[in-house]
Each structure stands twice: as structure tokens, then as C-alpha cells.
Amino acid sequence: MKRTSGAAYLAERDKAADPKAASKQLKPNWKGVGFGDFLREQGPRKPLFDPLLESDCSGGRVSAKVAAEDAGPNSGLIPKYSWWQFCDDGPPNVVEESSVDLSKLAKVPLVALIAQVASKETINDASSNQGFTTAKSQSPWTAKVTAGKQDLVRIRRPEGIRSTGVWLVATFQKDGENWKVQAADELYPENRLEAVVRLRFKEFIHDQADKEEEEDPMAATRRTLAWGIAGMPLTTELPSPSMGHEPAFRSFTASCTQASKQGRVTSSVDNDGDQNQYPERIATDDRWKQLILTNRQLHGTGVRKDLIVAPMRVATGRGLWAKVSPSCVEFWDQLRKAELDIPSLTIEDGISASSARHVQKFLTTVPFDGAAFCVEAAISAATSSDAVLMSHVAESIAKLPHCFREMTFKSEAETRCSQRWYKVAIHVLKVNGLQDAAESMWRRAKSIKSKDGKALIGWPSPSQSPTVWVPGLSTRPYWNCSSWAFIQALEAAAPVILKEIERKDSEFLTAYPYLQTAGVWEDLFLYRGHQWNTTLCQSMPSTCRLLLPELPTRPGVPYATVYNEEVVIFRSKRGASVGAHCGSSNGVINLHLTLKGGRGTSVSVDGLQVDLRDGEAICFQDSYFHSVNHGLDGEEERISLVIRVMHPDMDLKLLGSRTDSVPDLQAWDKSASLLREVERLRAEYRKLAAAAGEQDSSTHSCSV
Incomplete structure (x- = not known):
């Protein structure tokens, strides 16, 4: 047995206590060292953070x-x-x-x-x-x-x-x-x-507007139109077609032709083919001769594509935006008073060149932050009749010099102002069914090029327009789930996982409230932002035991976005739907395991629909536009476990100089990152060993 003198022992102890020596010891030397050797305990370290969620x-x-x-x-x-x-x-x-x-x-x-x-x-x-x-x-x-x-x-x-x-x-x-x-x-x-x-x-928002009597969607839209055109309400309400209280203009188009300068208007209403004539009075401006309101199902209603869509000032009625945010009323009032010369907006061409110049000129006269705030708030509350206008206002923001400049000094793995606003523009058109307009917007985004002729935005098609596009990653709507070995174990454990989730019934929250949804769609996060919900894991031990060793899936590669990898439980009720949307990056694959209620629920990715099945996983790329529909003929409740993982092709060299999560990749220490992951796995192993020891001692205990 090797012996050590007391003086030598004290010298070694003092050396280990030295911070500089400890920091050197913390840096692993991978040469000639096996993984098992690296797992062995090393010098003193900071204790792991113990979250309480x-x-x-x-x-x-x-x-x-x-x-x-x-x-x-x-x-x-x-x-x-x-x-x-x-x-x-x-x-x-x-x-x-x-x-x-x-x-x-x-x-x-x-x-x-x-x-x-x-x-x-x-x-x-x-x-x-x-x-x-x-x-x-x-x-x-x-x-x-x-x-x-x-x-x-x-x-x-x-x-x-x-x-x-x-x-x-x-x-x-x-x-x-x-x-x-x-x-x-x-x-x-x-x-x-x-x-x-x-x-x-x-x-939980209870503004004064919420206390007003609920208004028929059709009446609200007509009143908003009147405000937008002339800044005052209709003098006579137009009778509502017999559509019940479906979302405004779901299968509805209306054309208003000005009959005289005094405001006599004849409205031709086409409700799924039934035409009726309704006279009404609208205080209007004689500069516009026609008005067409379009909805997300426009091309299915037989309306010609060359008809005129809502003029710009229609969507700038202060009543609509006052409900979104009182602080934005002044912004939209200024836009309405800008004396914009806008004769029409067409579905094919969107907004005229002169109108686009007017919008852009106006946006340069107001603070950028205020304009961005109000436009985003407006988009979240806008109806399909506002989609064309909102998309072009978003594009105008993307073209502002200080927004566009980010394309020149930020890496492709970062959120860049212009690319983000073009994504918003495409999104608002796609979710409202204006596919041709969305494709035109995508082509304009792709036309932005560097001095050497390279496209600065890497989106390959209008079907993929995430905020961040990392070059060099393979892309396809659906993936073979066998690429992630732990999925098979999750499928086998689906009944156990479902039983643990059903005990957390009261803890679900409304999922992603800014997306276009109908019905009940809720979520519960188990892992987000590099942090596990330890409290939730205590009541879901089997689920967490299966997942804790698997995330992060690529510990040697930093996250491109803050929430690059997540574990989330989704729950929806019969009749729920989630409109088409795309994720924040092409570097994320969604592993979607249906635990319950798959019958009658489907997921569509890039227009390709897949029906969900209990106990089976589907895997798809989050950067494609995708939607969920929980049909009225489906099960009462659907529960799915979704693991968002890093793209298997992701590599440090693809991320450039920095990401949203790591401001300086040159200074990022891969070895330290791997060491933290090893320490996390050690800690989980200790907990597992301690739990096994307690169980073993209780099994062998005896009474005297």
C-alpha cells in the first residue's frame, strides 16, 4: 500500500484548495483518457444550482x-x-x-x-x-x-x-x-x-372594452370598416347574414360599390353562393370606388383574384387598435392622417409601389420601437381582412435601414431584424389563406442579396420561413423516429407516462396564446431553457427517468435559440385547432408521442396530413408550417408528449460567430460544457442510487 507523509498530504490538500489549481484541474484532458476515467470525481467545484419551480x-x-x-x-x-x-x-x-x-x-x-x-x-x-x-x-x-x-x-x-x-x-x-x-x-x-x-x-385582462356587450362579429367588422374609412361609425347597421356566430368572414365575402358621394352604398353579400342585396349608409371617402373584404378561404368562394382588397385606411381604424393597446391609438391615428394616396390593394400584387413608399416614409417618422410594438399587437388581433395591409407594414419595417443593417453584421444563427419581420409578413398571409401573396412576399425576401450575389435569407421555400435559418442542415417535413433510440422506450412506457400526466390535471396553462387557435389547447413544460422542472419530475418519476439522460441530445453543441430543446405536454379538447405556424429555427425536430385521444386528431406539416395514433410517435421538422386539428368527431381529450430536439446534423462550425444563446462562440468552452453535462449526469446517478438503496433497505428490513 502506498504511504504518504503528513507534510506531503497537507501540500497536496493546499494545492487542491487553490482556485487557480482547481480551475486547471477542471479542464479535462481528452488525450488518452477513457470516458469512464473522465467520469471519476475531480477537484472542488461549484455546487449544482437547485431550482424550485x-x-x-x-x-x-x-x-x-x-x-x-x-x-x-x-x-x-x-x-x-x-x-x-x-x-x-x-x-x-x-x-x-x-x-x-x-x-x-x-x-x-x-x-x-x-x-x-x-x-x-x-x-x-x-x-x-x-x-x-x-x-x-x-x-x-x-x-x-x-x-x-x-x-x-x-x-x-x-x-x-x-x-x-x-x-x-x-x-x-x-x-x-x-x-x-x-x-x-x-x-x-x-x-x-x-x-x-x-x-x-x-x-385575466379586464379592460373597459371587455365590459361592453358582446358584439356580433359581422357588426363589429362593419363598424371597424366605417371607422377606418372615415373615422366615424355606420349610421345604419347592415343586417347580418344567417351565419350564426362563426368567426368573422370564415366563409364570407362582401363587396361595397359606392353609389354616390353622399354615401349611398349597395352591398352584395355572397354567403356560400347565396346573394342578397342590402342597402346601407356608410360615411365614406369618394377616393375609393370599390371595397372587397377577404378571408382565409378567399380562393374557395369564387371571388376573382383581380378584385380589389381593403384599402389601407380600412385597417387603421382606431377602435380596433384601441382594444389591442391604448398606447397604440396615437400611432394608428398618425398613420390614418398621413394622407396616403392608396387607390387599391390587389391580391396578386399586394400593395401598389406608391402605397408601399408612403408606408415606408411614414415609418421613418416614428420611433422604431413604438412602431414595432403597435404593429405586432395589431397583427395578433387583426382579422383576415387586415392580412394584406399588415403583411406590407411588416415588410416596410423589415426594409428600415437600422433593421436591415442587422443582415450585414449578425450571423445566420442569430435573430436578425429584417428576416424576423419578413417571417411575420409571410406568416400573417399564410394563416389567412393568401398563399399566392405569401409566395410573392417570400420571393421578395429571397431577393435580398449580398454584394457577391448570395441570398442573405436561406429559406428554401415559402413553406419554411423560421426566424433563424442555420445553413447546411438537411430538411424534410417528416423524419424517421428511429433516429432517436429513446423514442422506442417512450412508446413502450406510454401507459405509465399517461398515468403520471393525468395526476397533474390542474396545472396545464393555455398554450402559445399568440398563435391562431380555436377551442382548448393547453401545455405543461417539463424541460425548458436548460432547466428541468424538478417539482414536476418528483410527481412524474418514470417520465423524467426516461428523459433526463437524453437531453441535451448534443451536449457538445450550444443551443442556437434559447428554447432549442424542450419537453412539453400538450392537451386539447374536441373541436380544438391550431393554425399553421412555423418554429423559430430549422435546427429543431419535434418528436410527437400521442398518449391518448389520437382518434380524430391530425397533424399537417407542409400540407401533408398524418393521423395521430395512441402510443405511436411521429417526428417532423419544426421549421415547416404545421397545424393541428382535433376534430369534432374525435375523442373528448387528446394528450401528447412532445420532445423538441436539436437537428442531428447540427455542428458548432455551422453556427458562425455567435447565436442568440451564446454571444461569443469563439470564447465558448466546449470542454467546460461537456464537463457540466457529466456533472449533471453524476448528480442524477447519485439520486437514482440513493433511491435504489432506500428501496433495498426497506425490502430487507425486519422487526424484532
Whole structure:
């Protein structure tokens, strides 16, 4: 047996305690070392962060603390907190304090905690003249919410918070006399906070407009048209066709031909082929001779493609946008008063060249952040009759100089302003059935080229227009699920997984409220933003035991987007549908395992429909436009487990100089990343071994 003197032992111990020596020891030497050797314990390390994602609170004062892990006392990084209190009898109340007293919020069913950097030391990037800055430090951030000595939430963002972002930390939802506290861990752009929060928590928004009597969709559209054309309501309401309360213009088109300068108008209504004449009075402008309202099923109604679509000012009625966000009323009023010379918009050509110039000129006269905020809010609430206008306003934003400039200095693996707004433009056209217009918009996006003639946006077709397009990745709508070996194990365990999920019935939330949906579609996240929901895993041990070793699927490659890999449970009810949408990147494959209720539910990817089957997985590329339909003839409830994984071709060399998640790939340490993953697996193994030991001891125990 090897012996060591006391002096030698103390010298070795002191060397191990030295931070510099420890940091050197932490860097693995892969040459000549087997993986088993690398797994063996090494020098002292930081303890793993222990997240707490869910808890109950009886009330009283709760406090928040957010900090950057590597920020010293003189870093200038000072957090700013805001508590959004959603009231039963009015609009949300925002309180900017580090703490809030829940016992005083009797009429508040929900509170959302948001944090951001209030004071920071920044450096300007290439768009500094537009006020865009990037924080010097992108170190990990942690957040903790406490009530007295009790921790309610603990979460960590490894990629930190950018200076232009806000962090939705947690939500507090009233549950009888108590509060249910849940970590949210969602990052939003600061300049679109109000619009996003209103969409994220729309079921808790009670603005004054909500108190008004519910209006027939047809009447609301006609009133909006009158406001948009002349800034005043109809003097006489047009009788509604016998369509019940279907979504406005689902199978409906209307043409209005001006009969005189005094406003006598004859409206020819075509409701699935039945034509009726309805006289009405509209206060109108004599510059426009015809008006056509189109819907997502326009080409199926027999309307000629050369007919005229809604003029620009139709969609800028202040009534519609006031309901979206009161702060946007002034923006749309300015747009309406810009004296735009817009004779018509056509489906084939979209907006005339002169009209496009007017829109672009107007957008250069208003602050970019305000325009982007209001346009996004408008798009989220717009009807199909607004689709053409909204798409061209989005394109005009994409062409603004400081937006377009990002195409020159950001890598293809990052979110670039122009590419993002062209995606928005294509999306709003596609979801409203205007396929030809969407293809024209895609061609214009593809025509943007560098000096050497290379297309700056890599989208191969209108069917794929994600925010980020990483070059060099293979692409096809559906994939063979056998490429991921763990899928077979998940299919075999489907009954066990379903049983664990059904115990969490009350914890589902409305899924992606900004997408076009109908009926009930809900989600529950198990893994998001590099973090496992440990509280959920405690009640779903079999599910997590199968998945914990599998994610991340490519630990040596950083995420291109913040939510590059996720585990989410979806639930829908009979009659639900999710409109066509595409993901944030072509670097994501969705592994979709149906656990229950597959009969009558289908997924369409790039127009190719696949019927779901219980216990079977389908795999498809998230960058294609895809939709879900849970038919009225289907099962009452459908539950699916979806694992979003990194594209198997993804490689570090394809990501360029930086991504949305990693601001400097040159400084990114692959070895350290692999080491963190090994430590995580070690920790999970220890937990498993401890649980097995406890079970073994209880099996062999005996009484005397």
C-alpha cells in the first residue's frame, strides 16, 4: 500500500484548495483518457444550482431577488422589478417594487413578477445610433422569490439577460385562500412587453372594452370598416347574414360599390353562393370606388383574384387598435392622417409601389420601437381582412435601414431584424389563406442579396420561413423516429407516462396564446431553457427517468435559440385547432408521442396530413408550417408528449460567430460544457442510487 507523509498530504490538500489549481484541474484532458476515467470525481467545484419551480403560499409579503452570478458589487447591474396585478374589475395594475403584499390583493386573481436590468454598463453595437445596446456581461442570472424564510421559487438562466430584454420570473395565481406560485422563466423584448403580457395573460385582462356587450362579429367588422374609412361609425347597421356566430368572414365575402358621394352604398353579400342585396349608409371617402373584404378561404368562394382588397385606411381604424393597446391609438391615428394616396390593394400584387413608399416614409417618422410594438399587437388581433395591409407594414419595417443593417453584421444563427419581420409578413398571409401573396412576399425576401450575389435569407421555400435559418442542415417535413433510440422506450412506457400526466390535471396553462387557435389547447413544460422542472419530475418519476439522460441530445453543441430543446405536454379538447405556424429555427425536430385521444386528431406539416395514433410517435421538422386539428368527431381529450430536439446534423462550425444563446462562440468552452453535462449526469446517478438503496433497505428490513 502506498504511504504518504503528513507534510506531503497537507501540500497536496493546499494545492487542491487553490482556485487557480482547481480551475486547471477542471479542464479535462481528452488525450488518452477513457470516458469512464473522465467520469471519476475531480477537484472542488461549484455546487449544482437547485431550482424550485413550484410551491404554495398562504399570502403575506413576498420578495424577489435577481442577480447575475459573476457580477461584482461595482458591476452596475441593478435589477428592476415590476409586479403585474391582474384585477377582477379593471385593467392590470403595475407596481415597481422589490416586494408585494399578497394579503392586500383581495380582488387580484393573478400576479406576474417581471425583472429587468434597470442600470447597466453597456457597449454599443453597429446599430448604436438607434439606441440598441448589448450588456457587457452575459453571465448566468438567478432569481429567488421568498416569503419570510421560505423559498417559493428558485430559477436560473444560464444565458443571462440582455439589456434589451425582460424576464418573466414567476406567476402567483389565487387558489382559494392560498396562492399557487409557479416559475415562468420566459424572456421577452423590453419594447414589446405590454403587448406580450396582454397576450400571455389575456384571460385575466379586464379592460373597459371587455365590459361592453358582446358584439356580433359581422357588426363589429362593419363598424371597424366605417371607422377606418372615415373615422366615424355606420349610421345604419347592415343586417347580418344567417351565419350564426362563426368567426368573422370564415366563409364570407362582401363587396361595397359606392353609389354616390353622399354615401349611398349597395352591398352584395355572397354567403356560400347565396346573394342578397342590402342597402346601407356608410360615411365614406369618394377616393375609393370599390371595397372587397377577404378571408382565409378567399380562393374557395369564387371571388376573382383581380378584385380589389381593403384599402389601407380600412385597417387603421382606431377602435380596433384601441382594444389591442391604448398606447397604440396615437400611432394608428398618425398613420390614418398621413394622407396616403392608396387607390387599391390587389391580391396578386399586394400593395401598389406608391402605397408601399408612403408606408415606408411614414415609418421613418416614428420611433422604431413604438412602431414595432403597435404593429405586432395589431397583427395578433387583426382579422383576415387586415392580412394584406399588415403583411406590407411588416415588410416596410423589415426594409428600415437600422433593421436591415442587422443582415450585414449578425450571423445566420442569430435573430436578425429584417428576416424576423419578413417571417411575420409571410406568416400573417399564410394563416389567412393568401398563399399566392405569401409566395410573392417570400420571393421578395429571397431577393435580398449580398454584394457577391448570395441570398442573405436561406429559406428554401415559402413553406419554411423560421426566424433563424442555420445553413447546411438537411430538411424534410417528416423524419424517421428511429433516429432517436429513446423514442422506442417512450412508446413502450406510454401507459405509465399517461398515468403520471393525468395526476397533474390542474396545472396545464393555455398554450402559445399568440398563435391562431380555436377551442382548448393547453401545455405543461417539463424541460425548458436548460432547466428541468424538478417539482414536476418528483410527481412524474418514470417520465423524467426516461428523459433526463437524453437531453441535451448534443451536449457538445450550444443551443442556437434559447428554447432549442424542450419537453412539453400538450392537451386539447374536441373541436380544438391550431393554425399553421412555423418554429423559430430549422435546427429543431419535434418528436410527437400521442398518449391518448389520437382518434380524430391530425397533424399537417407542409400540407401533408398524418393521423395521430395512441402510443405511436411521429417526428417532423419544426421549421415547416404545421397545424393541428382535433376534430369534432374525435375523442373528448387528446394528450401528447412532445420532445423538441436539436437537428442531428447540427455542428458548432455551422453556427458562425455567435447565436442568440451564446454571444461569443469563439470564447465558448466546449470542454467546460461537456464537463457540466457529466456533472449533471453524476448528480442524477447519485439520486437514482440513493433511491435504489432506500428501496433495498426497506425490502430487507425486519422487526424484532
